[in-house]
Amino acid sequence: MRFQRLSELKPPRAHERVLATLPEEIRMAEYAMAKAFQINELVRSIHKGSYEWYGYTLGSREKPELVADIGLPRNDRNVTEYTSVGPERIAEYQESLPRGRVITGWIHSHGSLDFKGFSGTDEKNQATVLDYVTALLRKPVAKREVVIQDLVMLAKGDYGETDLERGSVSLITDVPVREARILEAVYGGFCYGIVIGDQGWHRQEIRYKWRGILSGQTTESRKDAGMTLVATGRLLTQADIDALAEEVREKIKPEARAPRERYEKECT
Numbered sequence: 250m251r252f253q254r255l256s257e258l259k260p261p262r263a264h265e266r267v268l269a270t271l272p273e274e275i276r277m278a279e280y281a282m283a284k285a286f287q288i289n290e291l292v293r294s295i296h297k298g299s300y301e302w303y304g305y306t307l308g309s310r311e312k313p314e315l316v317a318d319i320g321l322p323r324n325d326r327n328v329t330e331y332t333s334v335g336p337e338r339i340a341e342y343q344e345s346l347p348r349g350r351v352i353t354g355w356i357h358s359h360g361s362l363d364f365k366g367f368s369g370t371d372e373k374n375q376a377t378v379l380d381y382v383t384a385l386l387r388k389p390v391a392k393r394e395v396v397i398q399d400l401v402m403l404a405k406g407d408y409g410e411t412d413l414e415r416g417s418v419s420l421i422t423d424v425p426v427r428e429a430r431i432l433e434a435v436y437g438g439f440c441y442g443i444v445i446g447d448q449g450w451h452r453q454e455i456r457y458k459w460r461g462i463l464s465g466q467t468t469e470s471r472k473d474a475g476m477t478l479v480a481t482g483r484l485l486t487q488a489d490i491d492a493l494a495e496e497v498r499e500k501i502k503p504e505a506r507a508p509r510e511r512y513e514k515e516c517t
Contacts, residue, residue, distance in 0.1 A: 264394040264430070271390065271439045274475045275453050277316040280483040281306070282451075284319045287490060289358050289447055291497040299360035299447055300503045303334055303374070305342060306354040306441045313353050313386050315479065316441065320346070321493070323500040334374045339381045352382055354441025361447045367454070375442045375456060379469070383438030383458045390437035394430055395463055402426050433463035441474075451476070 285304070292300055305320040322342040334355060343352050355378045357371070367375065401416030404425040413419055420429060437459045445451040456471045 263396050264432070265435075266392045266432075267390065268392060269388060269390045269437075271437055271457055272314045272455060272474075273472075274477060275316065275441055275443070275455065276314055276477050276479050277306075278318070278481045278483065279478045280481060280485055281316050281319050282478060283485045284489070284493065285356055285358075285443075285445055286449070287485060287493060288319070288321065288497060289360070289445065291490075291494050292358075292360075292501060293447070295494065295497050296501065296503050298503060300501065301358055301360050302501050303355055303357035305339075305352045305378075306356055306443065307346070307350055308353045310349050310351055310386075313351060316353065317481065318350075319356060320352070321496050321500055324502065334377060336377055336381060339378060343381075343385070351385060352378075353386070353439075354378060354382060354443070356441075356443040356445065359444055359446050363446075363448075365444075365446065365450055365452055367442065367444060367452075371442075371444065375440070375454075378442075379440040379456045379458060382440040387436040387438040387458075387460075389434045390459065391435040392432040393435050393461060395433050395461070397431065400429070402429065431463070433461045435459055435461050 288302060288304070289299075292298075292302060302321075302324055305322065306316040307318040307320050308315050309317065320342060322338055339352065346352075355374065357374075359365075397418045399416040399418070401412070401419045402425075403412055403419055403421045405421055405423050407425070408421070420426075420431075422429075437457065439458075440456045441453065442456065443451060443453040453474050453476055454471055455474045456469065458467065458469045460467045
């Protein structure tokens, strides 16, 4: 057999129907952004230095795309150029939240550093948060055809043991079927990542994860994302700042040594 075009050698493209979309940009309440930078100021004034810290972006189960608030957990460790997050702490903080409030990502500060990006350590932290958040907030985003080579169609009560030996997959139906298409649900989720600095700059990205329910095929991607600030009617009051100051004293514990991430950032 002679093929006239190389396209004839390609396998048929699997059919996919989109059911829902995931956010392409970060929508953040003005209150939440003001709170994040207020934490930076409180860290400097209370701990007499510029230290990294991390927190979580929070939303509602009904509208997880909107960052409505910033949650400040007890940080494992804080130094001048490094902060880390672990899965146990993520689960612990989620359990402390009011019903309906969920973690949608993480936010951290690079303090006074002029490193306006995500370091290797940041990447590991972001992957940890991604796994947790997508397990919590995944939703069906598509139906995708599962392409099976050598699919054998069998009718109930009308096949023998030798028929089962044929093909890679056997589909047994109650009536004879000549043709079938199998569509699997694809679940998807997202996770926000935001980094800010003492000078007022910020950068953000969104990470995504998709998984086919039958095939188990899992894919991940990431993209730099824009940010839109949203007026929700909630303002950062002096009472909020006073309460936040107590959290900063209790939950952020600076250490004086600078580990590996400092050199990652200096060399980037």
